[in-house]
Amino acid sequence: MFTTLIDANTLSQHLDDPKWVILDCRHDLMNPDFGRNAFAEGHIEGAQFANIDTDLSGPKVGADGVFRGRHPLPDRATLIETLRAWGISDDSQVIAYDAHGGMFAARLWWLLRWVGHGAVAVLDGGLAAWNAAGLPLLTPALPRTHGNLTDKPSLVRTVSVGELVENLDSKRLQVIDARANDRFRGENETIDPVGGHIPGARNRFFKDNLQADGRMKEAAALKQELSAIVGAPEKAVMQCGSGVTACHNLLALEVAGLSGAALYPGSWSEWSAAPSRPIATGPA
Missing domain, CATH: 3.40.250.10 (Rhodanese-like domain)
Structure with a gap:
């Protein structure tokens, strides 16, 4: 089980493992469309796109009308359902990556730990390390079978x-x-x-x-x-x-x-x- 970091070569050896779920967290604070467009141009085989603004954050204004910040935590039940839709189950090994030194992938790492899932790691060096290892990028995004992740006691x-x-x-x-x-x-x-x-x-x-x-x-x-x-x-x-x-x-x-x-x-x-x-x- 990988719980902090994973290197590109190790990840490349598990691309066909059905229990491994890879999520692309690329984002640009000044250009909200950057991540999805970059994902469409090429991503690690089997990866799915995780949007920082919509998938990994909740509404900026709470039900009480109070501003909660630019990227407040998502509703816990909503997040669980999003994670399940990506194919994440209790026995899944999740890998998050970005192209920014892990600054956005770490958010997904923390959120999974927040809902009690410890088997999550960040690709060390991100997409740059993947490219430096001479590993390929693909453009099709393949659908995943719905996962059965359960909400467990938080690890954070x-x-x-x-x-x-x-x-x-x-x-x-x-x-x-x-x-x-x-x-x-x-x-x-x-x-x-x-x-x-x-x-x-x-x-x-x-x-x-x-x-x-x-x-x-x-x-x-x-x-x-x-x-x-x-x-x-x-x-x-x-x-x-x-x-x-x-x-x-x-x-x-x-x-x-x-x-x-x-x-x-x-x-x-x-x-x-x-x-x-x-x-x-x-x-x-």
């Missing part, structure tokens, strides 16, 4: 915006922000109209988890780097712009053997939407 934790408001005083939790440094400092209004970060947060840009070739750094290196930032994982909360790339830091922590950190799903897009919540700018 979340924290709410209310808990982080309380944490401003208690300082019980350490918030780690996965956004790029300029966004963290409040200097990128194109993506974050309201710039800055949660007071007391520290910055760990998700790309700092990667080697130059786009593959994840070795576990020992990640452990050394992340331990200096995170401290006690069980007291750490990962966030980003909308709860997507924060999952990359959670994946890196898992690879490093530093399990237990939580996700703040609403992340900066939810936090910054309320003028009553304080904002810090500049470096941590």
Whole structure:
């Protein structure tokens, strides 16, 4: 069972395995059609397309009329049905990939763990590693038999915006922000109209988890780097712009053997939407 990462050559040996489900998570925050168009142009054999905006996220505004962030968690039952439609069952090995160092594939990895499915891994190095290995891409998308995945106890934790408001005083939790440094400092209004970060947060840009070739750094290196930032994982909360790339830091922590950190799903897009919540700018 693969639970964090898998390399391209190993994946290529399981393309005909009916218990393996491969999902293409390519996305572009500035071009919503990019992922589906890229998938149509070529994808790993047997892969299906997973849309970050519609399949892996819920409505931006809750039933109470409150904004929940750009990519809030989907309804749990709806997500289970989406996963089943992709052919995922309780005995499935799921592989997620993208072309962005795992920043979107990690969201699917985390969501499957959220519904209690541990046999899910991210293709290390993504599509670039697959191409570098000389492995082919196909264009037809083949239908899958409906799966029978069941909802099981979650393998991950979340924290709410209310808990982080309380944490401003208690300082019980350490918030780690996965956004790029300029966004963290409040200097990128194109993506974050309201710039800055949660007071007391520290910055760990998700790309700092990667080697130059786009593959994840070795576990020992990640452990050394992340331990200096995170401290006690069980007291750490990962966030980003909308709860997507924060999952990359959670994946890196898992690879490093530093399990237990939580996700703040609403992340900066939810936090910054309320003028009553304080904002810090500049470096941590």
